[in-house]
C-alpha cells in the first residue's frame with residue numbers, strides 16, 4: 001500500500017515534469033510553425049526525452065512495462081474478488097483499493113476511447129496533450145487484461161483493429177504483407193503506432209506465437225479451401241458418417257481436416273479410419289498455441305481449430321451436421337465473397353431481457369447493422385447465431401478470427417462468455433462486431449425438418465407435430481444441411497437407434513409453431529403448410545439413409561426405418 005502510494009506520488013511528479021516540458025515544447029513548436037512533426041516522431045521525442053523518468057516507474061525496460069496498476073489488478077484476481085457474486089463488503093481490507101482500481105480502470109477506458117477517436121480522425125493535431133495520452137497508452141496497454149472487463153477488452157480490440165489496418169491495410173493479409181512481422185519479431189525497435197500495436201497484439205493474443213513464430217508464419221501455414229470437423233473418439237461415429245456422406249454421397253472435392261484435442265481425444269485407430277478416406281487429414285489442435293492459457297476443451301475447440309487449420313478458407317462444421325448439397329457452395333455466396341465470413345441464425349427462443357443481452361449492452365457500442373437489428377441485442381431472443389456451420393476467409397478476416405478465439409480462451413470463456421451464452425456459438429458475431437470486422441448472416445430463419453407425427457411425447461394425441469432437427473437453407477431458400485445427423489434423436493436413448501423419417505420441412509414461424517418441452521417436436525396447426533422435398537432432395541436423402549443402413553456407422557442395433 002505504501003509503495004503503491006509512493007509510486008502514485010512519483011507518477012504525479014513525473015506527470016508534472018512532463019507537462020512542464022510539454023508546454024515548453026508546445027510553445028517552441030508554435031513558434032516554429034513550419035516544422036510539422038509527424039505524430040509518430042513526436043511520440044518518440046517524448047519517449048526519448050523522458051526516458052529516465054519513464055524508467056522510474058518501469059520495473060522492466062522492455063515492452064512489458066509494469067505500470068503501477070498491474071500488481072493490484074493481479075491481486076484482485078488472486079484474491080478472487082473478481083466474479084459477479086462477490087460481496088465486496090466481506091473483503092474489507094480490499095475495499096478501498098478495489099474502488100480506486102475501478103475508477104482508474106474507468107479513467108483508462110475514457111483515455112483509451114479518446115486515443116482511439118483521435119487515431120481515427122483525419123485531423124491529427126500534434127499537441128502535447130495527445131502525446132502524453134499516447135504515452136499513457138503505452139503504459140496502460142502494457143498492463144494485463146482483466147478477463148471480465150469487456151469494456152476494456154473492447155477498447156483494446158478496437159484500437160488493435162484500427163492500428164492494424166492503419167499499418168497493414170485492410171487486407172487480405174499474406175506472409176508478404178510488408179513489415180507484418182514487426183509487431184512480434186522486433187518489438188523493442190518499434191516506435192509510434194507500431195509500438196502501440198505490438199504491445200496490444202501481444203497482450204490480446206499471448207498464446208498465438210507458439211508453433212507459429214510470427215504473423216507471416218501463421219499466414220503461410222494455410223492455403224486453399226476446406227472443411228474442418230472437430231471430433232474426439234466420443235463423436236467419432238458421427239464424424240465418420242459425415243465424412244462418408246461428404247465423400248461418397250455429396251462427393252465434395254474439398255479436403256477435410258479433422259481436429260482433435262490431444263492424442264487421448266481421438267484414438268489412433270479412429271484417426272486411421274478417418275484418414276482412409278481420400279483427402280482427409282487428422283490434426284492435433286493442441287500443437288499450435290500456448291495451451292496453458294487457452295486450455296482447449298469442449299466447444300472452445302472450434303474457433304481454435306478454424307484458426308489452426310491448414311485452409312485459408314474454412315467451412316467449420318459439426319461432426320453431426322448432415323449436408324445434402326456440397327458445402328463448397330458457401331464459397332459462392334455473394335455476401336460471403338464480399339465480407340469473408342458467413343454465419344447462420346439460431347432459433348428464436350426466450351424473448352425478453354436475458355443475461356446475455358444485459359452483458360453485451362455493457363460493452364457493445366456502435367454495433368454493426370446486423371448486431372443492432374439482431375433479436376439478441378433487441379431482446380427478442382436469447383439465441384442469435386448457431387455454429388454448426390461457420391465459414392471464414394482467414395486472410396480476409398484474420399482480426400475477427402483472432403478475437404473470436406480470444407472470447408474462447410479458458411478464463412474468459414469459463415468465467416464470463418459461457419456463463420452468458422451457450423458455448424462458442426454466439427462468439428463469432430460478437431467478436432467480429434467487437435473487432436469491427438464485417439460478416440454476413442444468411443437472412444432466412446432456421447428450418448425445422450423431419451417427420452410428421454401426432455402427439456409424440458405429449459398428452460394431446462391429436463396434436464399435429466413435426467419432429468426432427470433444425471437446419472438451414474442457402475440464400476435462395478434451398479436446403480443445405482441440418483444438425484444432429486439422420487438418427488431420430490441422439491439425446492434420447494429410445495430414439496438414438498432409429499433413423500428419422502424425412503417427410504417435410506418449414507422455416508421457423510413464431511405465430512404457428514410451438515416447441516414442446518424437449519425441443520424434439522414442434523406443435524403445428526393442422527393446416528400449417530409443410531414444404532415437401534424436391535425429387536432431387538428425396539433422392540439424396542435416400543442415398544444417405546441407405547448408406548447408413550448398409551454401413552451402420554451410427555446405428556449399432558436394428559432400426560425402425
Ligand SMILES: *[C@@H]1O[C@H](CO)[C@@H](O)[C@H](O)[C@H]1NC(C)=O
Pocket residue numbers: 087088089090
Ligand atoms: C454482504 O455482506 C454484508 C456484511 O457481511 C451483508 O450485510 C450483506 O447482506 C451482504 N450482501 C449480499 C448481497 O450478500
Ligand SMILES: *[C@@H]1O[C@H](CO)[C@@H](O)[C@H](O)[C@H]1NC(C)=O
Pocket residue numbers: 117120121158162436
Ligand atoms: C472512425 O470515424 C468514422 C468517421 O468519423 C466513423 O464512421 C467510424 O465509426 C469510426 N470508427 C471507429 C472504430 O471509431
Ligand SMILES: *[C@@H]1O[C@H](CO)[C@@H](O)[C@H](O)[C@H]1NC(C)=O
Pocket residue numbers: 171172313331332336337338393395396
Ligand atoms: C478469400 O480471400 C482471398 C484473399 O483475399 C481471396 O483470394 C479469395 O478469393 C477469397 N475467397 C472468396 C471466396 O472470396
